[in-house]
Structures are given as structure tokens and as C-alpha cells.
Amino acid sequence: MTDFIIFSVTTIAIWSVLGISLHLQFGLTGLVNFGQVLPFAVGAYGAGFAAVHGLPIWAGALIGCGLAPLIGVLVILPAGRLTQDYWALVTLGAGEIFRLAMLNISGIAGGVEGASVVRLGDRTLAMVLALVLLTGTALFAFRMDRSPLGRLLRVLREDETLAATLGRNPLRFQLVVTAVSWVMAGLAGVLYAHVTGYVSPSSFMVIETFVIWTAVVLGGPNTIAGVVLGTAVVQLTGVSTRFIAQWSHLPSELVANLRLAAFGAVLVLVFLFRPQGVIPEPKRRYNADSR
Amino acid sequence: MLIAADISVAFGGFQALRSVSVQAAPGSIVGLVGPNGSGKSTLLDVIAGLRQPDGGKVQLDGATVPLGRPDVVAGFGIGRAFQVPRLARRLTVFQNVMVGARGQSGEKLSDLFLRPGRVARREREVEAAARDILRRLDLSHKANDYASDLSGGQQKLLSMGILLMAHPRVLLLDEPAAGVNPVLIERQIRFLRELRDEGRIIVLVEHNMEMVANVCDHIFVLDAGEVIAAGTPMQIRADARVMRSYLGQPA
Numbered sequence: 001m002t003d004f005i006i007f008s009v010t011t012i013a014i015w016s017v018l019g020i021s022l023h024l025q026f027g028l029t030g031l032v033n034f035g036q037v038l039p040f041a042v043g044a045y046g047a048g049f050a051a052v053h054g055l056p057i058w059a060g061a062l063i064g065c066g067l068a069p070l071i072g073v074l075v076i077l078p079a080g081r082l083t084q085d086y087w088a089l090v091t092l093g094a095g096e097i098f099r100l101a102m103l104n105i106s107g108i109a110g111g112v113e114g115a116s117v118v119r120l121g122d123r124t125l126a127m128v129l130a131l132v133l134l135t136g137t138a139l140f141a142f143r144m145d146r147s148p149l150g151r152l153l154r155v156l157r158e159d160e161t162l163a164a165t166l167g168r169n170p171l172r173f174q175l176v177v178t179a180v181s182w183v184m185a186g187l188a189g190v191l192y193a194h195v196t197g198y199v200s201p202s203s204f205m206v207i208e209t210f211v212i213w214t215a216v217v218l219g220g221p222n223t224i225a226g227v228v229l230g231t232a233v234v235q236l237t238g239v240s241t242r243f244i245a246q247w248s249h250l251p252s253e254l255v256a257n258l259r260l261a262a263f264g265a266v267l268v269l270v271f272l273f274r275p276q277g278v279i280p281e282p283k284r285r286y287n288a289d290s291r
Numbered sequence: 292m293l294i295a296a297d298i299s300v301a302f303g304g305f306q307a308l309r310s311v312s313v314q315a316a317p318g319s320i321v322g323l324v325g326p327n328g329s330g331k332s333t334l335l336d337v338i339a340g341l342r343q344p345d346g347g348k349v350q351l352d353g354a355t356v357p358l359g360r361p362d363v364v365a366g367f368g369i370g371r372a373f374q375v376p377r378l379a380r381r382l383t384v385f386q387n388v389m390v391g392a393r394g395q396s397g398e399k400l401s402d403l404f405l406r407p408g409r410v411a412r413r414e415r416e417v418e419a420a421a422r423d424i425l426r427r428l429d430l431s432h433k434a435n436d437y438a439s440d441l442s443g444g445q446q447k448l449l450s451m452g453i454l455l456m457a458h459p460r461v462l463l464l465d466e467p468a469a470g471v472n473p474v475l476i477e478r479q480i481r482f483l484r485e486l487r488d489e490g491r492i493i494v495l496v497e498h499n500m501e502m503v504a505n506v507c508d509h510i511f512v513l514d515a516g517e518v519i520a521a522g523t524p525m526q527i528r529a530d531a532r533v534m535r536s537y538l539g540q541p542a
Binding site for chain 1: 339341361362365366370371377378379380381382383385386389390391393395396397398399400403404410413414417418421422425426431432434435437453457
């Protein structure tokens with residue numbers, strides 16, 4: 001039971017970091033990133049590359065979370081002038097291109113077979129590291145959220161042209177947000193690799209992006225608390241489908257697919273009936289009368 | 292002095308502006324009038340850097356204003372308000388006004404984490420300035436409402452307030468009186484005169500002829516992308532061609 005709790009908390013913490021990263025991009029800035037799995041994969045593959053090439057763990061971590069924002073900037077630069085729907089397509093494609101590249105280039109981290117990396121044997125330590133990463137990410141994001149920068153990012157979300165006529169270069173701020181949030185997701189990827197002990201292309205399918213999206217949209221894309229809550233619900237559902245499969249004697253593949261169908265339904269229903277999610281963006285009040 | 296010279300814009304085969312030149316002196320309100328589709332808003336977009344013209348140049352006080360770069364143009368002290376106000380609708384009125392301020396240290400990630408004191412100080416200044424502007428616009432009681440909850444007229448006032456936070460030299464206003472109730476129009480007119488008397492340059496696109504005749508010092512009449520008349524409100528009223536272009540028949 002303790003093992004299960006430790007496993008669940010670790011999983012929720014890692015995926016919450018991915019959710020907070022998406023909160024900064026989508027909830028705050030309005031960037032529709034349908035390739036959120038990409039920086040996560042880049043982080044994990046940094047660890048994989050280091051393991052395969054005999055580099056120390058810290059070098060892998062550095063490669064993973066250094067490369068993630070660089071790739072993010074490369075993706076956003078041509079896409080920066082595009083409208084939101086094209087952004088979604090470009091990022092979706094970029095994520096798949098990376099996965100297919102890792103699948104086919106065996107020299108980087110084992111190709112289709114994947115690669116083993118050092119696995120954190122102490123599961124409690126893994127959980128603590130995940131919680132430390134989550135706390136750090138949340139504090140960083142919170143500072144951004146409640147700052148003049150957060151205010152401006154929300155203006156970008158609402159109307160890029162307004163921000164431009166007020167003297168701000170929208171692309172510059174989108175680049176900053178992408179770099180920061182992709183570092184976060186990259187770190188989550190590095191940790192994930194060392195928690196599971198291997199990296200393989202099958203861990204970074206498009207569907208993972210939508211698991212993150214479901215969590216963020218369900219909990220509320222505009223608040224950190226909402227993102228963590230949504231991630232907890234979605235990941236616990238994911239974990240418990242295995243038990244459901246055991247109890248119901250249904251094939252576990254069917255249950256897993258039903259789970260994804262349920263996520264899809266949740267995504268559509270929340271978008272239709274409660275687009276602000278379970279925890280909506282709070283109104284920031286100012287005293288307009290004091291002299 | 293704001294000068295837009297020989298501005299030409301074509302949308303595909305349609306010539307929206309043909310070598311249009313207008314100028315506006317500090318401390319004056321210049322009106323752009325003309326029928327729908329005559330190119331007034333397009334001209335404002337060009338000056339504001341929102342549309343790259345096919346030819347022409349823009350100058351402010353002798354310095355060349357870059358074309359097609361709205362964020363850089365704003366740095367010259369040129370502010371553009373839109374016919375349908377552009378606002379951050381899911382932010383409050385107060386937050387919208389605050390965003391108008393330039394040079395916010397807290398928008399830099401490095402300052403946010405390394406110079407929190409400076410960020411907090413600047414934020415207090417911005418708050419105080421926003422309070423003043425809202426009081427001036429008589430919108431203080433709406434400060435914590437979402438921008439989307441304001442009436443159309445209040446939204447137009449708010450977008451002007453956002454611009455004023457940056458202390459602009461030039462205000463490009465697109466139909467500030469359209470859809471605004473008469474009481475609010477009165478207040479706008481008073482306000483425009485105040486801004487003019489502070490030495491600013493105001494360029495006004497407006498269909499409300501009463502407002503135009505009332506506040507403008509100089510008027511340019513556009514028709515089919517060309518300036519067909521220019522002068523004081525009195526001169527324009529006496530110009531037969533203007534009446535034709537507005538009414539579509541011999542005056």
C-alpha cells in the first residue's frame with residue numbers, strides 16, 4: 001500500500017510539473033501547445049543519451065533540460081507569427097518528429113529498443129525529488145503568475161495586437177514563456193527517466209500530450225492549484241484502471257482504451273460547459289479609491 | 292509634428308490609399324472624415340505600424356517612424372485606439388489600465404527574481420498612475436469589473452485610459468463616439484480638448500459630424516483612398532465636393 005502511495009505521489013508530482021508548464025503556455029499566455037510531450041521527451045532522452053554514451057547523470061540532466069528550451073525556441077520561431085490553430089499543428093508535428101527520430105536513430109538512445117538509465121532504487125527518494133521539483137516549479141510559476149509579467153502574458157492571451165500597440169513585442173514574450181516552461185518539462189523528463197529506469201519512444205506518444213491537456217483543462221488551465229488537482233484526478237484514474245481491469249476481468253487493453261475515451265469525453269464536456277475548469281482564475285482586486 | 296506622406300496601400304487589386312499625405316501639429320486635433328471604405332482606418336493602421344504600406348513614410352518631430360512594427364511605433368509615443376476597442380476582456384478594468392504603462396520592471400524575468408524591490412516599487416507607481424487615470428475618466432467605480440462587463444462607451448473610455456498610461460505624444464482615435472451615449476460623448480469632447488491643450492497630437496476618425504466640427508482644428512476628407520479636401524471645419528462645410536462624397540449626390 002505504501003509503495004502504491006509513493007508511486008502515485010511521484011507520478012502525480014512529475015505530471016503536475018508538465019501541467020504547470022502547460023499552464024504557463026496555455027492558461028497564461030494562450031499558446032496552444034499540442035506537443036507538450038516533446039520537452040518531456042527531450043529531457044528523458046538527455047538522460048538516455050548520457051547513459052548510452054557513458055556520461056554522468058548530471059551531464060544527461062544538463063543536456064535534457066538545456067536542449068528542451070532550445071528546441072522550443074526553434075519550434076516557436078517559425079510558428080510565432082501563426083495563429084493559435086496553426087500553433088497547435090506545428091507543435092503536434094514537432095513532438096511526433098522527435099519521437100520518430102528517436103525511434104529510427106539508434107545511435108542516440110537505443111532507437112526502437114530504448115535505453116536503460118540509472119534507476120533510482122530508493123523510491124522514497126524518487127518521490128521526494130519529484131515533490132522538490134514540483135514545489136520549485138510551482139513557486140517559480142506562481143511568481144510569474146502574480147507579477148506584471150503575468151498580467152502582460154494574459155493580455156497576450158486575450159489580444160496580441162493590443163499588446164503590440166502598447167509597445168510589447170509579442171514574439172519576445174512568447175519565446176520567454178516557451179523557454180521557461182520547456183525547461184520545466186525537460187526537468188520532469190530527466191526525473192521521469194531516472195524514476196522508470198529506461199527511455200523508449202513508446203513512452204512519448206501524442207496521447208501523453210492529451211493526458212496532460214485533460215488534466216489541465218479539467219482542473220483549470222489558469223491556476224496552478226487547478227492544474228495539480230486535475231493531474232491528481234487524471235493520474236489516479238490512470239493508475240486505478242489497472243485495478244478495474246483486474247476486478248472486472250476485462251482485457252486490460254480495452255480498459256486502457258476506455259480510459260482514453262473517457263479522457264476525451266471529459267475534455268469535450270469541460271470545454272463546452274466549464275471552460276475555466278474546476279478552479280477558475282481568481283479576480284485580482286485593486287483599491288481604486290485610496291489617495 | 293506628425294507627418295504621414297505619400298502613403299499607398301493596396302489590398303490585392305483594391306487601392307485602399309493612393310499617395311495620401313496628412314499632417315498634424317502638436318496641440319491640435321485633426322479629423323479624418325469620409326464615407327465607409329475611404330481608407331481612414333487603414334491610414335491609422337499604417338501610422339500605428341499595424342499595416343505595412345506599399346509606399347510612403349511617417350515622421351514624428353523629424354524622426355522617421357518605422358513602418359510595420361507596432362511595438363516599436365508605440366515606443367515613439369504613438370498610441371492607437373480601435374473602433375471596436377481592443378481590451379483584455381478577462382482582466383479587470385484596473386489591470387487593463389496598468390498594462391498601458393511602459394517600462395515595467397516586473398515584466399522582465401530577471402528583475403522578477405533578482406530585483407523584487409525594484410519590481411514592487413515600480414508596481415506601486417503604476418498602481419497610483421492607474422488610479423489617477425481612472426478617476427480622470429470617471430471609471431473608478433468600475434475598477435474591479437471585468438473589461439468585458441463594461442458598456443460600449445465605457446470600453447472606449449477605458450481603451451483611451453490604457454493609452455494615456457504611456458503618456459503618448461500622439462493619439463490615433465478610431466470613432467471614439469460611435470455607439471456612445473450623448474452624455475458620454477460630452478465627456479469625451481471635454482477630455483479630448485484637455486488632451487489637446489496638454490500639447491498632444493490627436494488624430495480622430497469620426498462619423499459624428501457634430502463632434503468633428505466641434506473639436507477638430509483641421510480636417511482631411513478622404514474618398515476612395517484619396518484626400519479630396521482639407522481645411523478648417525468651416526472651410527470643409529463650404530466645400531461642395533465633400534457634401535457630394537458624403538451624400539452621394541450633387542449638393
